[in-house]
Amino acid sequence: MDATRNTVLEAWMDEHGFSSNSLANAVNLALERLTGRIGKCDGRQVRDWRSGRVKWPNSATRKALEDVTGRHAMELGFMPRGRPSSTVTPRQEDEDPMHRRTLVAGTLSAAVAAAAPGPRSTRRIGMSDVESLQEKFGAVIASDHNRGGQRDIEQRAARLADEALNLQNSGSATQRVRSTLYAAAASFRSSAMWAAIDGRRFQDATTHMREAQTLAELSGDQAIKFRIWSHAGSLYRHLGRPADARAANDVARSLHITRRDPMFASLGIARQMAIQGVAHEHGNLRRTFDQAQEAMARASEDRRPVWLTAFYDEAELHSLALSAYLAAGDWPTAEFHAHRCLAALRPHMRRSLAIATSRLAHAQLAQGDVEAATHTAMSVPAEAATQHARVSRMLQEFSAALRATAPGSASAHNWTEHTAAWRPSA
Structure with a gap:
């Protein structure tokens, strides 16, 4: 048949x-x-x-x-097999032996339950409620770019995700409003995920990722789906798993929104470049950068989600190129992109400034320019150096490389004295 x-x-x-x-x-x-x-x-x-x-x-x-x-x-x-095609209602008990409830499945159940208003509820939930939540989302994004990776940002975003889901259960609403609330919950959860990635709390990031993916599916919002899968690619890249990072980023890049909006396409390509750097695919980096830059140039001034407009621009493209070439061991090209990134950074990107500066110091030191590298590293603000997990780790690695490269040098001595001020007194 x-x-x-x-x-x-x-x-x-x-x-x-x-x-x-x-x-x-x-x-x-x-x-x-x-x-x-x-x-x-x-x-x-x-x-x-x-x-x-x-x-x-x-x-x-x-x-x-x-x-x-x-x-x-x-x-x-x-x-x-053997079930009549006219029967379409799933059985409560399936022969599937994997009945354990995963976090994603649990999130789905909670979210679906939240979508059903209580029998005595008379409140009407409208777009004004959603807009109030979206204003809070803007504040989370601003905190992230100022003090990225902090646990309080992660916790606040997670609480706001729960607030969006609780609002689902507080009254009646149109399907459009409910979908937008799910998108808001997914946005907050993805910000919690990113804060955990940035703070190198990778197990927490994985938990947030699974919940965010479910909420994004319930919302049907292509932009937030892109953000979550793109963040998943970044998570696996930071974990040193380039194959998984590429697979997740491919899901983001395959979404329809990347064909409708070149800016999303550009970000997907740029993050692919960072993955290629971790995978040491040196030969592809220049071509991928050019593709991302060309897509960005084609993008119009359309209205886009605040999470995208707040960070993705020419500076971020060069930042991702800096990351890629640094991972691939091409120090001169990494330094070139570092300078381009720092020149284009918007003032509110304080977290990005600290990261790019730390990476520049690594690129300079790897080329043997000890004095310039030390001066660059010393320009990283103490707050970022001590409180941002990624920056702290990069500067610890810089310290080890400086001691190995120029032990006993004036630069090494100056760096030791500089970092001593970061340590709390007994």
């Missing part, structure tokens, strides 16, 4: 901007979270699902797919 196409799955993929390859990548990441092993799903398998050649994927793959989509496998058009 001829296979019947799974039009339900196809419709879900079209609605949420997934290609066969990007859905396979998302399923593989979910499989790794579930099993601890990297998944082996590929675009061909997804095409088999769509065509109906595979009507019921194996249990682990089904569970991963359900985590990605927030829907039961039968709600995605799959059907167990």
Whole structure:
């Protein structure tokens, strides 16, 4: 008998901007979270699902797919062998042995429950409620660029995500308002995720990521989906897992919004460049930078989310290039991009200033310019040097490299005296 196409799955993929390859990548990441092993799903398998050649994927793959989509496998058009096609209601007890509740599934249940107003509620939730939350989101973004990576920023963003979900349960609302509230909750949760990444609290970041991904799916908002998957790529890059970073960033880059708006496309390409640096793909870096710069040049002055307009510009593009070339060991090119980044940075980007300056010091020291490197490192504000986890780590690594490169030098002595002031007195 001829296979019947799974039009339900196809419709879900079209609605949420997934290609066969990007859905396979998302399923593989979910499989790794579930099993601890990297998944082996590929675009061909997804095409088999769509065509109906595979009507019921194996249990682990089904569970991963359900985590990605927030829907039961039968709600995605799959059907167990031997079950009549007219039966479409998922069973309460499935033969799937993986019944343990993951954090994502738990978040989905909580969020869906929050969407149903209480039986006695008479309040009408409107866009004014959403706009009040969005103003708070702007404050979180501002704090991030000023004091990035701090635990209080992470905790505040997480509380505001919960506030957005609690608002769902406080009265009646239109579907548009509910979707926007889910997008707000996802935005706050993704900011909590980024603060944890920036503070090198990677386990916390992973927890926030899973919750943010679920909320983004409930919202249907392409921009916030892009932010979360792009942040996932950054998380895996900082963990030294370039293959996973590339897979997550590919999901972000495959979303429809990157085809509609060149600025999103540019950011996706620029973060791909940073991943290439970690993977030591030296030959691709210049071409990828040029592609990101060209996409940015094509972008119009459209209205965009505050999280994007607050940080992504020419300076951030050069910052990502600096990161890429530093990881790849091309010190002169890294220094070039550092100077371009620092020249273009907007005044409110204080966290980015400290990071770029620390990276510049590394690039100068690696070229043997000990005095200039030490002077650069000493210009990093003490607050960032002691309170921002990424900056602190980079300067600790700089100290070790300086001692190895120029032990006993005047520069090493000056640096030791300079950093002594950072240590609290007994």
